[in-house]
Amino acid sequence: MTALSRRSALAASGAVGAALLVPATARAATASGTASADSSSAPSGAITVASGETVTISSTTRVSAVTIASGGTLTAPSGYSLTMTVNGVETGQALTATGGADTAFTAGSWRGDIVLTVSKAVDITWQSLTYPFRQAIYVAGGAVVEAESVFAAVVGGRLSSTSADNVKISSTGECFDGVYVADSAFTLTRPHISLNGNGRCDFVGYGAAVVVDGTSGNLVLDGAVIDNQGAQRTGVIVDDGATALIKNSSIRVRNGVLPSDYVATVDLNKMESAPWMLAIDGNVRATNLLGNNSTAAYVNSSITSETWGVLSTDSGSDCTLVSVNSVVTNSGADGYGTYAIGSATEYLLGSEFNVGTYATIFTGGTATYGDSDSATVAALNESLGLGLTAADLKSLKPRNTVINSRRFGFMWHGWGTLTINGGTRVDTAHATFLNKGQQTDVTFDGSDGAQLNPADGIIVQLIDNDDPGPVMVSGVLENAGVYTQPTGEPAKDASFSVTTAHSTDSVFNFTGANLKGDFLNGMRGDLNMVLNFSASKVQGVISATLAEHAVTTIDSSNWWELGNVSNTPQAAVNNGAIVSLASGSQWAVTGTSYITSLTIDATSSVTAKGLGKSVTMTVDGVETAIKAGNTYTGAIVLTVG
Secondary structure (H helix, E strand, O other): OOOOOOOOOOOOEEOOOEEEOOOOOOEOOOOOEEOOOOOOOOOOOOEEEEEOEEEEEEOEEEEEEEOOOOEEEOOOOEEEEEEEEOOOEEEEEEOOOOOOOOOOOOOOEEEEEEEEEEEEEEHHHOOOOEEEEOEEEEOOOEEEEHHHHHHHEEEEEEEEEEEOOOOOEEOOOOOOOEEEEEEOOOEEEOOOOEEOOOOEOOOEOOOOEEEEEEEOOOOEEEOOEEEEEOOOOOEEEEOOOEEEEEEEEEEEEOOOOOOOOOOOEEOOOOOOOOOHHOOOOOOOOEEEOOOEEOEEEEEEOOEEEEEEEEEEEEEEEEEEEEOOEEEEOOOOHHHHHHHEEEEEEEEEEEEEEEEOOOOEEEEEEEEEEOOHHHHHHHHHHHHOOOOOOOOHHHHOOOOOOOOEOOOOOEOOOOOOEEEEOOOEEEEEOOOOEOOOOEEEEEEEOOOOOEEEOOOOOOEEOOOOOOOOOEEEOOOOEEOOOOEEEOOOOOOOOOOOOOOOOOOOOEEEEEEEEEEEEEEEEEEOOOEEEEEEOOOOEEEOHOOOEEEOOOOOOEEEOOOHOOEEEEEOOOOOOOOOOOEEEOOOOOOEEEOOOOEEEEEEOOOOOOEEOOOOOOEEEEOOOEEEOOOOEEEEEEEEEEEEE
């Protein structure tokens, strides 16, 4: 088959019939699509490939032993792929070069029920590489395609043209996929997929457990157990406008070992590890949502990545990600729950997030964290066409969302819109909202009990972007940048107003909130922190600050220091703090605060926290009474005494 652009491989023939039983021992398919390798009798014979010898397998073959000497080549005819399974487990192949896409059999010896499956090549081109996909089950043109599937890797269960039930797929080789669904509808019920060994690229799903792509792609994954270990051994890939509903499932991925000569990069064609500039590491994401207008919904499921990311969006636009009553976990030290890029829209409802570094990273997207009440879930199911049945909807019990982060809550290194409502609780070790110099629009509604609980007492932290970015090294885009903490006071930008809100500012709207913590704008560049409180109570410092990292320089050897700053409250330079109190809001000041605008409506107040304490305000150095119904602008200092 000729190399295909992106992922639209469609087979013209060879579809599986209405029902095909897959026995407990491996069943294979020849290149022409007819069943062979009679599984009722014991395999016999052996294949030996000597050093310097090339052995071409022209049709699916079943033997009891395979030996390949160093320098020997075992292959299929041009236009076909060769896959070896031993007792139903794919094995034996590895990538031939770091950064490449081709695999080949390694030297070694294997014994058992061995099937060498010859299947039509499924070549998928993305950027500058062509990826020669091999997969246990290939679905295209609305049906399973035998000629492009490796049925010898499908053990047990039942396989029909449009569904698979209780099948088991295992791999210990590299870059073998479990199920690939191209522009078709397919249902996978109770599969058990375990891929152990590296994949290569999670922008195409090369080495993933399950891939669905194309605008006609519609996957239902119900009751699945996916347990992968290896670099780029992603659990679920949804791409090119496809829709996937993953329910009642468990997905877990763990890191692998990258080649010793791998160079960390953000060149998507070569990237196989997390960009450390985000203060995360790892080499496998649990899921990835790609392309334009793709949709993935995870319902009543457990999704875990050791580090890096759990529910990722990447390399696309206008995708929709949904999590309902699911558990989203980083089992290792760091990582994120979701990533929002390319104007992605994310609905995280009634879910539990146990994350290492952030609940969500924003670089151009929208996320809503709330409750999984019946009306909201039913409306999403209808508007997005998720495919939840009436029984599914009835079984989902309303829950609050809970976020437990071992570092921060949410981080922006691009624009982003965030809504938190219902009974959502956000428990973090450090700042709830970490904004690295970006335009933000955050809405927090605490009227139904939503809470923000930062252990270090910082709710909002603004800093300049400390991502040093990649650098070109001998023509390669490497993750070798170095961040250096600026010294001295920032220079005043006379053209930037710190007393009025701009459309590009960082805006936070709090309604019905009860907040204890500080709001700190440590930007050196031009960005105001705009805080609008309605019917809310807040205790803490609100101030412009001088923010300084704990170390002077940060690179790949100490990336975890990114975002780790201390604050010295001081008068604003280019970092205004604009505060509005409305509808009975109360600000109890706990320490010296430097702000640039204060609006207090007739029902609101500013007081000092602590028995017998009082707050004093100066505006441009002049002591000024704090009166409801007024707006004050300038260099405003509030002190507690």
